[in-house]
Amino acid sequence: MLCDIHIHSCLSPCGDDDMTPNNIAGMAHLAGLDVIALTDHNSAANAAALEKCAGRYGIAVIGGIEVNTAEDIHLLCYFDNVKNAEIFGRIIEENLPPVKNRREIFGSQQIMDENDVVTAEKENLLISACALTLEQAVNLCHEHHGKAVYAHIDRDSYSVLSVLGTLPQEIEIDGVEIYDLSRRRALIESGVIKPDMPFMSNSDAHYLEYIGDRRQEVTPCHPLYDMIRAKTGNL
Ligand SMILES: [Zn+2]
Numbered sequence: 420m421l422c423d424i425h426i427h428s429c430l431s432p433c434g435d436d437d438m439t440p441n442n443i444a445g446m447a448h449l450a451g452l453d454v455i456a457l458t459d460h461n462s463a464a465n466a467a468a469l470e471k472c473a474g475r476y477g478i479a480v481i482g483g484i485e486v487n488t489a490e491d492i493h494l495l496c497y498f499d500n501v502k503n504a505e506i507f508g509r510i511i512e513e514n515l516p517p518v519k520n521r522r523e524i525f526g527s528q529q530i531m532d533e534n535d536v537v538t539a540e541k542e543n544l545l546i547s548a549c550a551l552t553l554e555q556a557v558n559l560c561h562e563h564h565g566k567a568v569y570a571h572i573d574r575d576s577y578s579v580l581s582v583l584g585t586l587p588q589e590i591e592i593d594g595v596e597i598y599d600l601s602r603r604r605a606l607i608e609s610g611v612i613k614p615d616m617p618f619m620s621n622s623d624a625h626y627l628e629y630i631g632d633r634r635q636e637v638t639p640c641h642p643l644y645d646m647i648r649a650k651t652g653n654l
């Protein structure tokens with residue numbers, strides 16, 4: 420089972436307009452992926468359309484969202500079904516500041532149906548930090564039976580390490596995403612993460628050609644191993 424569960428659609432202002440549900444599903448198929456997730460910034464509004472498109476190729480879709488917390492830390496939240504992701508996403512959106520998107524600067528925020536028809540456009544800027552703290556967002560994710568994973572911890576911006584310098588002990592995180600997996604050993608040796616911390620690596624694709632770039636085998640050390648196993652019955 421190969422997965423890439425950090426992908427942005429045309430709903431994210433920074434996501435390319437070609438990142439439509441059908442194009443993403445088609446590229447995932449070409450990349451040989453079995454499981455994918457959309458993780459748009461602070462919204463899960465395109466997940467349902469993607470699930471329908473991916474279903475045509477037999478690709479499973481996990482409900483996802485990349486929350487930008489009050490501290491400007493990116494947190495990946497996953498749910499075994501798209502409905503729960505949408506419910507969680509609506510709470511996150513309610514906690515966004517009332518800052519309107521300026522599409523000429525940030526890009527468009529398109530919601531599409533399974534035929535890639537634009538059905539609506541989000542007005543509030545989705546890349547803003549929401550009002551929920553990291554701890555509140557993790558707890559809310561767990562209350563909705565989701566899994567919370569620190570996004571791209573080895574990046575210099577919007578990562579828990581770049582903002583806090585460490586993984587806060589009091590937060591019950593389900594795993595970490597390491598963009599460049601070759602850095603995992605150094606993170607363990609420096610004591611930043613424990614050797615048994617579940618980890619994953621994904622493309623964080625904002626453009627079609629990057630989908631599947633950092634696809635990963637779903638093994639027991641993957642933070643979503645149980646969720647994906649239950650979803651696909653295939654591990
Ligand atoms: Zn991010």
Ligand SMILES: [Zn+2]
Nearest residue numbers: 425427485623
């Ligand atoms: Zn991302």
